[in-house]
Amino acid sequence: MDAIVIACANRNIVNYLNNESASRKAKISRHDLQAILCDKVRTDDKGNYQWRVKKPWDTFTQDVYVALENIIVSFKQNLRVINKTSNYYWHYENGKKVLVKQVKGDSWAIRKTMHKDTVFGEVNLRKVKSVSLNEALKNPQFIVEKDLKRQLLSLLQQNFDIKKIKKIL
Structure with missing residues (x-):
């Protein structure tokens, strides 16, 4: 959805939306951009109306709806949480300092933070049901x-x- 909105927005639309957001505090508006980019839409029988940004094309909302319905969302975990370490340490051999790989011991390392709210923690959902x-x-x-x-x-x-x-x- 964000990509569609960004793709359809131009510099004028971004400028207009920024000014409208700021105008709530400053009570000013860009009427020149409003006349170019927006349509005046009646909201009730009393003559009240709203300004709405024009669609890029007539069937924009229907096309976006179809595009969003066809999107398949997937989440891939591309980072292992725990795996073997490949530790190196400095060691002196024959009077020279050498970087040596650790071979003794079976070391494991956590590669992801475990204190953040992630799907790796326990989730306790309370279920409420009516009983006699x-x-x-x-x-x-x-x-x-x-x-x-x-x-x-x-x-x-x-x-x-x-x-x-x-x-x-």
Whole structure:
């Protein structure tokens, strides 16, 4: 969508949109660009109208809709999170300093930050569903409403019978 908008925008449109964005604060407008780039569209029967930027061609919205519907979105992970290291270290051999590759040990290295919000972390989504009171009394820790849950747990700690709890609630 962004590429389509950028491809269809020219210098005048960008200039007009920048001026309109700034005009909200400064109360000025580029009427010359507005007359060239926009159409006056009525919004109601009272005579109110809006200025809308002209389409590049008549079937622009339909063509863009078809183009966007045919796009297949895919996400490829091109960076391994963990892999073997290839560590080198400086070592002296026969009095000379030499760069040597590590051969001893099985070293692994994390190649991606793990502290950012990524798809690699655990996602805990709470699912809310309506159940009968009998089902809710069987598993009171899954009740979402905090006040009801607190009151129900306190009654269960006081060894109230389920029939008595139903009468109270």
